[in-house]
Amino acid sequence: xxxxxxxxxxxxxxxxxxxxxxxxxxxxxxxxxxxxxxxxxxxxxxxxxxxxxxxxxxxxxxxxxxxxxxxxxxxxxxxxxxxxxxxxxxxxxxxxxxxxxxxxxxxxxxxxxxxxxxxxxxxxxxxxxxxxxxxxxxxxxxxxxxxxxxxxxxxxxxxxxxxxxxxxxxxxxxxxxxxxxxxxxxxxxxxxxxxxxxxxxxxxxxxxxxxxxxxxxxxxxxxxxxxxxxxxxxxxxxxxxxxxxxxx
Amino acid sequence: xxxxxxxxxxxxxxxxxxxxxxxxxxxxxxxxxxxxxxxxxxxxxxxxxxxxxxxxxxxxxxxxxxxxxxxxxxxxxxxxxxxxxxxxxxxxxxxxxxxxxxxxxxxxxxxxxxxxxxxxxxxxxxxxxxxxxxxxxxxxxxxxxxxxxxxxxxxxxxxxxxxxxxxxxxxxxxxxxxxxxxxxxxxxxxxxxxxxxxxxxxxxxxxxxxxxxxxxxxxxxxxxxxxxxxxxxxxxxxxxxxxxxxxxxxxxxxx
Numbered sequence: 001x002x003x004x005x006x007x008x009x010x011x012x013x014x015x016x017x018x019x020x021x022x023x024x025x026x027x028x029x030x031x032x033x034x035x036x037x038x039x040x041x042x043x044x045x046x047x048x049x050x051x052x053x054x055x056x057x058x059x060x061x062x063x064x065x066x067x068x069x070x071x072x073x074x075x076x077x078x079x080x081x082x083x084x085x086x087x088x089x090x091x092x093x094x095x096x097x098x099x100x101x102x103x104x105x106x107x108x109x110x111x112x113x114x115x116x117x118x119x120x121x122x123x124x125x126x127x128x129x130x131x132x133x134x135x136x137x138x139x140x141x142x143x144x145x146x147x148x149x150x151x152x153x154x155x156x157x158x159x160x161x162x163x164x165x166x167x168x169x170x171x172x173x174x175x176x177x178x179x180x181x182x183x184x185x186x187x188x189x190x191x192x193x194x195x196x197x198x199x200x201x202x203x204x205x206x207x208x209x210x211x212x213x214x215x216x217x218x219x220x221x222x223x224x225x226x227x228x229x230x231x232x233x234x235x236x237x238x239x240x241x242x243x244x245x246x247x248x
Numbered sequence: 249x250x251x252x253x254x255x256x257x258x259x260x261x262x263x264x265x266x267x268x269x270x271x272x273x274x275x276x277x278x279x280x281x282x283x284x285x286x287x288x289x290x291x292x293x294x295x296x297x298x299x300x301x302x303x304x305x306x307x308x309x310x311x312x313x314x315x316x317x318x319x320x321x322x323x324x325x326x327x328x329x330x331x332x333x334x335x336x337x338x339x340x341x342x343x344x345x346x347x348x349x350x351x352x353x354x355x356x357x358x359x360x361x362x363x364x365x366x367x368x369x370x371x372x373x374x375x376x377x378x379x380x381x382x383x384x385x386x387x388x389x390x391x392x393x394x395x396x397x398x399x400x401x402x403x404x405x406x407x408x409x410x411x412x413x414x415x416x417x418x419x420x421x422x423x424x425x426x427x428x429x430x431x432x433x434x435x436x437x438x439x440x441x442x443x444x445x446x447x448x449x450x451x452x453x454x455x456x457x458x459x460x461x462x463x464x465x466x467x468x469x470x471x472x473x474x475x476x477x478x479x480x481x482x483x484x485x486x487x488x489x490x491x492x493x494x495x496x497x498x499x500x501x502x503x
Contacts (some may be wrong), residue, residue, distance in 0.1 A: 035283035055372050095369035098361070099284065109373045112276075161373075 006069045008033045008197040009054060009163055014063030016049055024047050026063070033164075035197040035220035038189055038208040040243045041218035047201040048092070050218075051167045054199070055087055056080050067165065087114055088163035090194075092170045096142040096155030101128065102153050103138040106160045113161060128156040132186055148179035155186060166190070168200045172207050184210050205244050217243060264456050269387055271379050278384045285388030289350050295394055296349060297342055301400040304341055305407020308332060313415060322416070323426060324465075329408040335439045338401040340487055343446035346393055347479035351454040354385050355475030358458025359468040367395035367459070382459055386451030397440050434498040435453035442490040446483050453479045 007030035016024040023046035031037045039047050039163065052058040053065050056072050065072045067083055075083060096105050106125040110116055116124065129135045133154040142150060151171060158166060172180035184207050191198065191211065202208055208215055208229070215232050217225040217240050224241045225232055232240050312328045352464060361367050370377040405427070412418050454475035461467040 052368070057368055057371060084372060084374040087372075089372040091369055091372075093364055093366045095365040097366055097370070098364075099281075108375070112373070112375060247482070 005033050007031055007066075008035075009037075009199060010062040010064075010066045011050070011053075012066070014050075014065055014212065015052065016046065016053065016058065022221050024053075024060075027221070027223055028063075029216055029223055029226060031197055032198055033197050034195045036200065036211050036213045037216060038200045038202055038214075039216045039218060040202060040205070040208060042239070043203075045218045046221060047133075047218055048169050051089070051169055051199065051201060055084050055089060080147035085109075085161055086164050087160030088161070090151070090155050090158045090168040090171055092173060093147075094142070094247070095149035096145075096150055096153055097159070098142050100142075101138070102134065102140050102142070102145070105142070105153065106157050107217060109157075109161055124160070126162045128155075128160050131159075132156045133182075140163055148175050148182065151175070151183055151221050152186065155183070159190070162194075163196060165197045165199075168198065168202075170201055171204065172204045173204065179206065180207065183207075187211055196214045203243075205246065214242075250291075257264040260460075261452070261456055264460075265452055267360045267378065268383055268452065268455075271376070272383050272387065274379070276379075278380060281380060281384035282387050282391075285384045286391050286502060289346070289388050290392035290395055290445060293346055293349055294399060295497070297345055297396045297400050298403040300341060300345055301338065301403030302338060302407035302410075304400075305329070305333060305404035306411045307407075308337065308404070309408040309411030309415075313412070325412060326408070326418075326423050326426035328429040329412075330405060331430050331435060333404040333408065334401050334431060334436045336491070338404055339397050339439045339443045339446070340483070341486075342397040343443055343450070343483045344480055346389070346447070347450045347483055348476055350389065351450050351479040352472040354451070354454035355458040355461075355471040355473075356468050358361070358382070358385075358455060359461030359471035362459070362461050363468060365464050378459070382455045385455050386448060388446050389447035389451035391447070393443040394440050397443045401436075401440075432500070434500055438498055442487075442494065445486055445490060449482045449486060450479045452483060478499040 009031040011027050011029045014024055014027045015022070021029070027046075027050070030039070039050060041047050049058060053060055054067055054072065056075070059073060067087065070079070070083060070133070072080070072083070096102070100108065103125055106128055107121050110121045110124060114121075117148050125138065128137060129138050134149060134152055134156065134157055137145065137149065137153075142153070145153060155168075155171070158168075168187070172182050175183065187198070187200070188210060190196065200207070200211060212229060214226060214228055217232070217237070219239050225235050225237055229244070233244060235241060308329050312325050312332075313322075316322060316328060326346050347429070358367075361381065367377045367381070370380055409420065409423050412423060413420075457471040457475045457478070461471040
């Protein structure tokens, strides 16, 4: 009989404050390998902070954050570096490096962390950009891209090292419904084809309904509800109902 | 309170400078980024430096003429102009211009990267954002500023000649003869090389304000303003020390 696989991501009683402002207060949650967990909540409830704790951009005040069974806080620089290479991070605005072309944004991590030749890197960058529909825009600078294109380029860059975990911070925020739906399509295709573990922070209940295997709702620094969409639709919690039922 | 804040600032800046000095000698050396920055800083500042240099040369000529002519020392005007331009005015004005243009640019650019999470994105790939973004800017300022100073000197010299030519119809040959009669390598090389330190100051201070900026649009504005003010102030303070050091090391330059 197979041993059950440990969760790819786990939070155990995690607390995080900025000065006197408590952002996360005893948060515990798990994301299984290949699962898509969407985290929803009001603005400023620490959703993005949870993502940054996972890749060590922020440190928890207390509690344990584990990624692929390793305690993030206990990793040395080399360990953290290796872990980060297995995680793709799609930032809210794409966070493309403004000084580099789209091509160079994707090529940089490949040049740094793989032994691929220039031709191999060119081919891989082209493939990743084709996947997100930006194959003809590789020489453009980020300033020449629209908001949706920047997010798609950011997604291509997040996937360039073929990560087993993808973290996405508000992938559809600030986009019109059509572009937002295109981003959802990309994430859905990714979920079906490569099956990475995904943790998606979003306000967009349409995205959450399409993508999430489970949903977690953050409020007042705590997880107030976790479950599948159909389970949470039966919740008595007013915030959960508002987040799931309000049109974006 | 103010003293404590000043000490805090200097302490943090000192640690930032030590980190930069240490990491500058650790591979990878980010040659592409340095070349890109030298291009942006050097080529981008060139029209401003040349135009200002020419204007400063004209103004110096007007002042030295009105002063020296009273003492019947009209023949010393080219030498006085060239010595003042090469030994002090050129390096200092070039540094202040670069502090204004480049310092604000670096401060705002890095603060913008902080706000837009670009610095986080670099770190998320386990690439050292300090090495990738800060060190190339500091090194590029140290390379570009001496080169810009040479252009500033030449433009100032040309401005001085233009003013003298208009006032006294002096020939270029005679102007060159009289100018370079007082110029030796110590009049030109050490003052030009001191701008390497000025470049370090501009790169360091503006990178510090940008890299450590608060998030939000206000943080970008503050980083740009503080970069220019602090860089300009420290350049002038450092100039006093560097001029004194040059006089000490090369006594012949102390005219």
